[in-house]
Amino acid sequence: MRPFHYTRPESLNHASQLTASSNAVPLAGGTNLVDLMKLQVEVPRKLVDLNRIGMETIAEAPDGGLTIGALASNTATAVHARVRSDYPLLSRAILSGATQQLRNKATTGGNLCQRTRCSYFTNIDQPCNKRQPGSGCGALGGVARLHAILGTSAQCIATYPGDMAVALAALDARVEITGHGSHRSVPVRAFHLLPGDRPERDNVLEAGEIITAVTLPPPVKGRQIYRKVRERSSYAFALVSVAAIVAMDSGRIARADLAFGGLAHKPWHDPRLADLLIGEQPSAALFDKAACLLLENARSHGENEFKIPLTRRTLAAVLAEATEIDL
Amino acid sequence: MTGQFTQDAPETECLLDSMRQDVIGKPLVRIDALAKATGTATYAAEYPVKDCLEGVLVTAPFARGRITGIDIDTCLACDGVVAVIDNEKLIARCAQGTAGEAPVQEVRKVAYWGQPFALVVAETFEQARDASKHLKITIQDDDLSDIPCDPQAVEPENQQYSSQGDLPHAMTEAPHSVDAKFTTAGHASAAMEPHAAIAQWDGQTLTVHASLQMLNYNISELADAVGLEENQVRIVSRFVGGGFGSKLGISAETVAASLAAMQLKRPVRVAMSRQQVFQCVMRRSETSQRMRLAAGKDGTLQGFGHEALVSNLPDEQFAEPVLQSSEFLYAGDNRLLTLDLARVHRMTAGSVRAPGEAVGMPTLEVAMDMLAEACSIDPVELRLKNIPDRHPMKGTPFSSHKLAECLQQGAEAFGWDSGLRKPRQRREGEWWIGTGMASAARVHNIAKAKARVTLNPDGTALVESDMTDLGTGTYTILGQIAGEMLGLDPSNVLVDLGDTRLPRGPGSGGSWGAASIASAVYVACKAIREKLTKYANVTEGELNLKDGGVEGGASFAQLLGDKELREEGHYEPGDIEDDYVAAGFGAYFAEVRVNAFTGETRVNRMTGAFGFGRVLNERTARSQCQGGMVWSIGAALTEALHFDPRDGHLVNCDLAEYHVPVNRDVPELEVIMVEERDPAASPIQAKGIGELGMCGGAAAIANAIYNACGARVRDFPITPDRVVACMPD
């Protein structure tokens, strides 16, 4: 860990000003950032603690949706009465992640911005384009069991590891961002970036920008499922995860909002899946078609080959459960 | 005064059975439990030491080559840095269990990725850690393409070869046979407490608070490494937060802290980071194995072959003893057992809980399941049929043998259905449900041990030894032994362990701790009793002690006045080790569910029945069995070290990425202790129990997965991807 400055501003404006300076980063729960600082993967000169700004509230939005403050703890969000009744998908996704102790500290903003678990990224004696642009990608040709199969680039094959954001992508939530005196709202589906040739960038945030909240649209009808596949039943990141909101109308699929975790550098949302599924009667053949479409451009990197069949099978299981058919 | 006992023949009579205090075997709570639960037990790094400097180990970021120069100036210029220790006495590898001498000390000759080569010492830990990243080295690394990191790619050395009859012939002749290949992944001990030490040097004596398992050997290893006489070294290790083999021998932190303290004349603390613990202490070797079983129509074994390939660093003697229990567990006249060792550049391979059986038994027991299916015999029946009367090659008798009872009692408690078994018979929603079983076997080890016991006239006693307690309950059982023998409530027995100033114990390792040290305490107590007979004017047979004195008679105060009785007990295994095969036996039964879509496996319930001689404390023995069964779940489903094939570095080196089972993976574990006495195992008729719980359990789970969904996975751990790949659709 390098020596660093620590400040704890009382206002959002001040925080945003402070983080605009070079190599200053926001600190929320610290469960990801501090770990990475100990390993010297992150070497910020200044930490700007967001915990005194008052962004932890969870409030009704005027349109019937819900606004979750950036500093609301993952636990607070997961147990919130309205989250549980109207967005159970979100609650389940959060509860499937990490451990109780970590969720008590982890926050909405921090969770969205958590960095990849690629072990070449976290080992500073290995090459990594994300940590050190231009140094090469250690995972390519290495142990890439947990790495991405969709949207990868020749520079980086890392995954975004989180669960919460996968649910938010299925729910089509928005990330509220303040910085440089202005505000913008970005769909979660567009918040994280693909690695391309700039893998050092995880998401659209610019220096000086701070996430203030996530807003959920008014609740929609349909069954909500979060399925996380992993070898041990808790305290493990997803090999593959599927977030689904599926509604049926007279035996046909009327809504199919799907997002996937563990497959890409971002929660993966493919709008073509809804187009394919809506209006159709559920069947094994249909689910298979959906999987083929989803995985059309999938590319494995050695050991993560298994993610392709596993995604196919998990998607089938989730759709079968959602549409109540037996496979 | 000393009581001496060398066991050359079975001890059929044991005083513990005729004593009156009635505390042996009782489920006493560990006496240190509260201190541990409340955080008041002091672990190695936690001793408050004034003026203590902090050291951080620096490790090599390459797997093979030479460090030709270390530029310490940038590092020394960092805030707070006091020194960089890069002297030639630092150790490059950890010592193997029972080595008793320094391990390889050529730190500049790098043999594996993550090998420690220097220590940065600073006023604070943070300063040392930061500065350690500024240490510049020049290296001459060998051609990367030339680094053997893959055991399959090197020409192995044969370590063990034994053959009897003609196995290949038996295989072709037998009506039923199994010929299957397996792999098991490397394992880490993953003890909760990282390796840590605080060293102090007063110009004459080196005192080290360390986290070590076998102080009796560690003192020689440390003295040898730093160039002192043993009488100049004191090691204290009162509490150890788990070792599982990784703390059998000394590791880099203990030596580095000592050298730094001696050079700087100030106390120095060194604690490994979690990543360093994974990268530079003992690993269990990965294995590849071939099992060949040939059986008659009725399942009687005619041929038995077990061949294994394991790995280690160049120059290391240790080869994971995969075949250890295969030698004697089942009958079969035609036998072939071979063990090969590949030299690779991964960190030292050594003992991790149940070395050998932990990975040898699961493969054997899956092969037995395959054979049962081939013969259409109930797998429990197949095992019962093949229990040999004597060692199948040497002809030596077993000291005691409870496999049959364990199989029967386990099957009954579990509700084992002995009907014809077929996979994919039970489905609940998305989940296939199945059951499986396996035998357990683990060789019994025992070691020489000394302990000192003092009986005080006030009705208290003191037990002393440099024995360690790894959290297993050693403190508690020694209080029970002395209490039983001397007629004292165990709460009146003070047990003082983990300090090399005390008599040499056996150390904790290889499951030998309890039986060995308890035997020494037993011998010492016997000597005290002998003296007491004189004070009480009775014979040994008439000396009934209870609650601080003679039962219904004089108290110790009345008997002894103000005189205390002190005896050392010396116990040695003796010739008996060659006359008998001594082993713990058992059986596991597991029910699992396997997700038909995702291949995820969860254990629904598990029963283990074990016979391991006398039970000294029902609660701590049960905990050991359960702990072993938890390890079985890890070995079956999740635990694997992943090495980068190009540079040999360990990829998953923390507890988030190396997956030991979590609470939710572990169902209710039923433990049946099949009580027995083993007169040849030790004078107290007890055997080891620390490892037996994980010697085959992974196979019960693997066999249950097969029974559930039809996926016969032969690569451990059985992760979802492997299940999916083998699952018939």
Ligand SMILES: Cc1cc2nc3c(=O)[nH]c(=O)nc-3n(C[C@H](O)[C@H](O)[C@H](O)COP(=O)(O)OP(=O)(O)OC[C@H]3O[C@@H](n4cnc5c(N)ncnc54)[C@H](O)[C@@H]3O)c2cc1C
């Ligand atoms: C062992 C372990 C297991 C885990 N398992 C899982 C799992 O299974 N699933 C899962 O989803 N997660 C898992 N996590 C990750 C965990 O969810 C994250 O660490 C946590 O959500 C991060 O939140 P935080 O508030 O602590 O973020 P911090 O560590 O404080 O910050 C993380 C990053 O976000 C930035 N940041 C924080 N808040 C803001 C803001 N308001 N605006 C802009 N930037 C901000 C920080 O600058 C930093 O870069 C695990 C973590 C650990 C340590």
Ligand code: SF4
């Ligand atoms: S996959 Fe991405 S994060 Fe991992 S080593 Fe390659 S560049 Fe770095």
